[in-house]
Amino acid sequence: MDDTDGDRTGRSPFGEETTPAIRRIEDASAPESTVPDVEALTGDPQTLEPAIQGVWVIQSAISAAVLGIIAAVIFSVVSPGGAWVGGVVFAVAAGLGIVFSLLKYRIWMYQVRDDSLYLRRGVLTRVNTVAPYVRIQHVDTRRGPVERVFGLATTVVYTAGSRGADVSIPGLTPERADDLQTRLKHLAIAAEGDDAV
């Protein structure tokens, strides 16, 4: 059933052996169409890499700094208070940011289930999302600048839903992100859904 160029190289109908222009980089001996069993791809609930807390802390520190600068500018003009108010605002916002980052990490959980991806997240508003594999349009892995410093990546799952890229899993090592992306891809193929739009 395999009809790709990669498998035909050995028994070429031409006199000399031809080399296909496009070859697969992976091990060509593995038959292409085998999607691993669904059981082999699914697993227990997973947490994120602890380093993600660092990313979140830095991201919240940046917004706290912006907030602090704005407060400092405002209060250096307004008579009660001075530029020091900005420092206080920064300290409070950054402190809250740290607490939230730690809590967020504790709560964050994802699970690759038999027929859907399950996510639990959110500090103030707790959200549990079920994204069925039949509805996956495509899966991305992306790495922002702060994430790259910490050696982390984010896997984003797209559905045709109106919430767009609502299903994204941050705080994965690049290997884990790639692995998750491949798993989800296989699971989406195994589910052979259509887009229903």
Added chain:
Amino acid sequence: MKLDPLSIPVRAGESVVRLAWLLVFVLVGSPALGGASGIGVAVVGWFVIALAYQLIYYQRFEYDLSEDTLDIASGVVSRRNREIPVGRVQNVDISRNVVQRALGVAQINLETAGGSSTEASLRYVSLEEAKRLQSEIGRLKRGAVSARTADPEPERELFAVTRKELVLLGIIGIDLRLLSFVTVLLPVISPSLRERFADPLVGLAVTAPLAAVAVVGVAALISGAIALTSYYGFRLARRNDELLYERGLLQRFSGTIPLEKVQTLTISENFLARRLGYASLAVETAGYAPSDEGSESAIPLADRGRVVDLARSIEAFDGIEFERPPKRARERYAVRYSVVAALAVGAAFAADRYTGLTFAWYVALALLPLALVGAHLKWLHLGYDIQSDYVVLREGFWTRTTTVVPYYRVQTVLDSQTVFQRRRGLASLVVDTAGSSGLTNRQPRALDIDAERAADLRETVADRLQTAVQRRRSDRRRERLRSIEAELDEVPIDPA
């Protein structure tokens, strides 16, 4: 195929109208430039330029409807060739404004699910050509789904708006939230009117809110008038697996809604409509851009029973029996609204004390009992019904919307809990579809249901989606086998 030659002057004329705004600004700014002759020269000059450009545009625009794609080659400076698979087309809409109607041309818009805007629009073709494209695309699409039902069926009228319904629509179309705002504001202001009208400065401060009220009233009238003109002569018909609609007084719209692509149905009734036993029905497909109206109105206004019947002929949901959220949800709204009411009272009191104006601030105290009534009404109109093939969700007091979501159309399911919801053990269930997020711009959701029930329902909806997908798949397989068998029967078996 080319566009209609008349599209050249029409398009050029449109660009002149667009320029007119710019001209008004320039000429008002610097009268030295102007004079009637100056304007005349600018308009004529621009029209000539536009005419030349549109001539090239016309010459370089070509479209062709083949068996399975619509090919469009366009562009003056940068060329663009597109192939739109007919099976992917969601809606085919025709619109004609007054000028276009006089000239007998029409604009045709094609929507597909991808992208954030209209996929292709042909400006302009003759009306006959537009109708031909519309029915031809419909025919080809049916052919793509199954060859055996490709014969066109006669159009069957489902609904036509009567004059009475249209007048009612104009009245009900007025945004009720504006009226409620006015009724709250008036009693607070009126006592100070009598005393303070002598002083001209304070008089202005008092008349300004009154002017605002007048503005609101005019706005309400305009919204009624808009509802009236845009749904004038509305009719809905069904042909094969498509709904066809027509509407509009000044600008005439007609379009198709493929039933195969329907995402959700929304029945909405505002406060007045509910009193009179009327409702409207909207059908949502995935094609439209978020900036658009979002969904197509299948029925602007009709008797509620009729609306429900029609909705059930599109999606066969059972009789709806709503389950309400637990009573503690109502307490939540009571607390929330009371806090808002208390703040309003505080603000009125402060304004009375610290500004020159005398407000009848104590009238605002009436808001406190109103908050409790409001909380009860909000709770009363919430509901959800989990059926075997559909989930039905209801929300809203001023405008009550009932959304029917087939499990097959669900994209993701989630339940969320804010801090306040967690304290009361409540959660909201959100069922996301590929629809363009609806008339009210909110997703179908069951607000403030029991947290454990929400978690259960989340899994139930996800499971039923899987079942629905599997059933669809086996149906399609069976259909395919049957059509292959039918073909085999027709072909005589070769004896050799």
